[in-house]
Amino acid sequence: MRAYPRSLARLIEELEKLPGVGPKTAQRLALHLLHASAEDAAALAEAIQDVKQSIRECPVCFNYTDADLCPVCSDPHRDEATLCVVGEARDLLAMERAGGLRGRYHVLGGLLSPMDGIGPESLRISELLARVREGKIREVVLATNPTVEGDATAMYLAAQLRPLGVRVTRIALGLPVGGDLDYADDVTIARALEGRTEM
Amino acid sequence: MHLSRLELREFRNYERLALELPAGVVAVHGPNGAGKTNLLEGICVAAAGDSPRSRTTDELVRHRSQYGFVRADFVTAERGTRVEIGLAESGRRQIKIDGVLRRRADLIGVAPIVLFSASDIELLRGEPSGRRRLLDRELSSIRGSYYYHVVRYRRAIEQRNKVLKDLRERRTTEAALAPWDSAASRHGARLMLDRSDFTAALAPEAERAHTVVTGGRRSLTLAYRPSVAIPTGQSAPADEKEAAGWVEQVTESLAAALKERRRVDMQLGTTTAGPHRDDIEVALDGQSVRAYASQGEQRSCAVALRMGLTAVVRAMTGEAPLLLLDDVLSELDERHRRGVFAACDAEQVMVTCCDQQDIPPDVLAGATVLAVEDGRVISDCDRPR
Numbered sequence: 294m295r296a297y298p299r300s301l302a303r304l305i306e307e308l309e310k311l312p313g314v315g316p317k318t319a320q321r322l323a324l325h326l327l328h329a330s331a332e333d334a335a336a337l338a339e340a341i342q343d344v345k346q347s348i349r350e351c352p353v354c355f356n357y358t359d360a361d362l363c364p365v366c367s368d369p370h371r372d373e374a375t376l377c378v379v380g381e382a383r384d385l386l387a388m389e390r391a392g393g394l395r396g397r398y399h400v401l402g403g404l405l406s407p408m409d410g411i412g413p414e415s416l417r418i419s420e421l422l423a424r425v426r427e428g429k430i431r432e433v434v435l436a437t438n439p440t441v442e443g444d445a446t447a448m449y450l451a452a453q454l455r456p457l458g459v460r461v462t463r464i465a466l467g468l469p470v471g472g473d474l475d476y477a478d479d480v481t482i483a484r485a486l487e488g489r490t491e492m
Numbered sequence: 493m494h495l496s497r498l499e500l501r502e503f504r505n506y507e508r509l510a511l512e513l514p515a516g517v518v519a520v521h522g523p524n525g526a527g528k529t530n531l532l533e534g535i536c537v538a539a540a541g542d543s544p545r546s547r548t549t550d551e552l553v554r555h556r557s558q559y560g561f562v563r564a565d566f567v568t569a570e571r572g573t574r575v576e577i578g579l580a581e582s583g584r585r586q587i588k589i590d591g592v593l594r595r596r597a598d599l600i601g602v603a604p605i606v607l608f609s610a611s612d613i614e615l616l617r618g619e620p621s622g623r624r625r626l627l628d629r630e631l632s633s634i635r636g637s638y639y640y641h642v643v644r645y646r647r648a649i650e651q652r653n654k655v656l657k658d659l660r661e662r663r664t665t666e667a668a669l670a671p672w673d674s675a676a677s678r679h680g681a682r683l684m685l686d687r688s689d690f691t692a693a694l695a696p697e698a699e700r701a702h703t704v705v706t707g708g709r710r711s712l713t714l715a716y717r718p719s720v721a722i723p724t725g726q727s728a729p730a731d732e733k734e735a736a737g738w739v740e741q742v743t744e745s746l747a748a749a750l751k752e753r754r755r756v757d758m759q760l761g762t763t764t765a766g767p768h769r770d771d772i773e774v775a776l777d778g779q780s781v782r783a784y785a786s787q788g789e790q791r792s793c794a795v796a797l798r799m800g801l802t803a804v805v806r807a808m809t810g811e812a813p814l815l816l817l818d819d820v821l822s823e824l825d826e827r828h829r830r831g832v833f834a835a836c837d838a839e840q841v842m843v844t845c846c847d848q849q850d851i852p853p854d855v856l857a858g859a860t861v862l863a864v865e866d867g868r869v870i871s872d873c874d875r876p877r
Contacts (some may be wrong), residue, residue, distance in 0.1 A: 405651075405668075405671055406651065407651050407652075407654035407655045407658060407664075407668065407672075408650060408651055408654045412655075412658075412664050412668050413667065413668055414664075441644045441647040441648055441651070441675055441679075442651070444675055445648070445651070445671035445672055445674070445675045446671065448670070448671040448674045448675065449670060449671040452670060478636060479635070479636025479637055479640075480636050480637055480639075480640040483636070483637035483640065484637075484640075
């Protein structure tokens with residue numbers, strides 16, 4: 294890095310901190326920015342600052358928002374009786390892209406994983422239980438990842454939610470849509486078989 | 493299935509080797525350190541992507557070389573498959589099946605092999621962990637869902653153990669254990685079902701092989717000994733519905749066992765019940781082989797166990813595996829050696845020995861004989877055809 298002027302070296306160092314960016318990519322991005330127009334560079338810097346200043350967590354569901362409430366929570370046409378629980382806000386965005394859910398969300402802010410120091414108290418579980426206790430919610434859909442941690446989190450939540458008298462469901466796991474059976478791996482098929490439905 | 497051609501380059505002590513091999517018995521003899529085991533190891537690397545005796549790639553590459561290479565042509569009744577494994581001293585390895593780059597998992601089922609080695613006796617003499625590893629390896633290679641549950645079960649136990657340690661240091665509450673108890677019981681019960689099934693299939697095959705190898709004076713029995721009780725009768729559930737009921741029942745017993753052991757587990761900071769504490773009991777006339785059998789009896793039991801595995805793999809995959817017998821004969825007396833060949837139910841058997849006289853004369857007469865010396869096959873004399 295000694296061959297670079299100090300300011301350029303600093304930019305490379307900062308870019309290297311980004312996920313998925315190694316030293317070579319960081320260098321390419323930095324040189325690209327160096328050759329970009331002053332407006333483009335300023336627009337990027339401003340966008341970064343703007344996102345840091347204006348984006349907060351929605352106080353109800355903990356989705357990203359730049360207003361008081363997130364777009365989902367402030368939408369009056371949403372079904373108040375159905376609540377979908379996800380691990381991270383990016384999972385919520387994926388569910389929204391799919392467009393299958395008419396209800397609202399709750400973002401836990403992670404999944405149970407004692408090995409990473411994440412216990413029930415580190416997640417927004419008390420907030421979830423408080424929302425359910427308000428009485429409008431009739432079904433809670435647990436949409437955590439199908440990993441050991443996601444399943445364990447769903448198990449934990451189900452045990453906490455059931456006494457509150459709501460219906461608790463877990464999203465189905467199985468074959469990818471449009472996939473051929475003979476191309477799916479054994480495990481996916483085995484799980485799809487376990488979760489088969491009546492016709 | 494049999495191996496029709498083997499090529500080794502810069503592999504262990506082989507600089508360059510190309511062998512055409514017929515089906516039937518292939519006898520590989522030569523002095524200690526000549527490279528007999530290395531030859532079989534090359535076949536294992538081609539069939540499984542890794543070596544049964546070394547974890548790192550650099551050991552496989554010939555001394556002072558940077559790259560090693562194994563090419564093997566396997567032939568089944570239906571088709572031939574060429575496997576090529578490139579090994580770099582740096583640790584990288586590349587797997588090609590019929591010329592196409594593949595992952596290691598793609599090798600599963602391509603070329604089933606069963607390796608017998610002198611260290612198999614440790615399976616009987618050693619700790620239960622060795623027997624569990626054997627079960628896990630065999631079941632993972634024939635059933636993808638088993639591997640899935642193994643990985644998840646281990647993860648759930650790791651997470652549970654962390655909570656136990658946190659509890660001991662009063663950093664969390666007992667409620668934090670529940671989801672991991674539940675995950676461990678669900679995945680654990682699936683493992684126990686497959687292990688119970690597999691042992692039930694293995695037991696009669698191993699007993700049959702033992703009778704052939706030893707002449708049948710004592711009776712060999714295998715029994716699955718789970719650390720948590722399973723429904724009695726031990727026979728595997730017959731249909732899907734029964735299996736589901738079985739799994740449900742065992743899931744509950746496992747969960748109950750975990751709950752019951754909670755105090756003890758908290759003190760120890762580790763999980764003391766579950767399939768990671770299972771064992772398979774091997775007995776002769778009802779007496780534990782581990783505790784009571786002589787060295788010679790243990791050896792023939794180990795051979796019978798492998799023979800039994802071969803039969804089970806054949807029944808489950810529909811293909812007779814290639815048998816590799818590494819230095820097993822020298823430890824057995826003549827009658828048992830005859831028994832081993834009588835019990836071999838394979839298209840091709842490769843057997844290594846220091847002295848070709850270890851092979852019964854009638855078997856040797858029909859065999860392809862390879863003499864190995866210093867990393868070279870110096871003759872394939874006595875070839876009968």
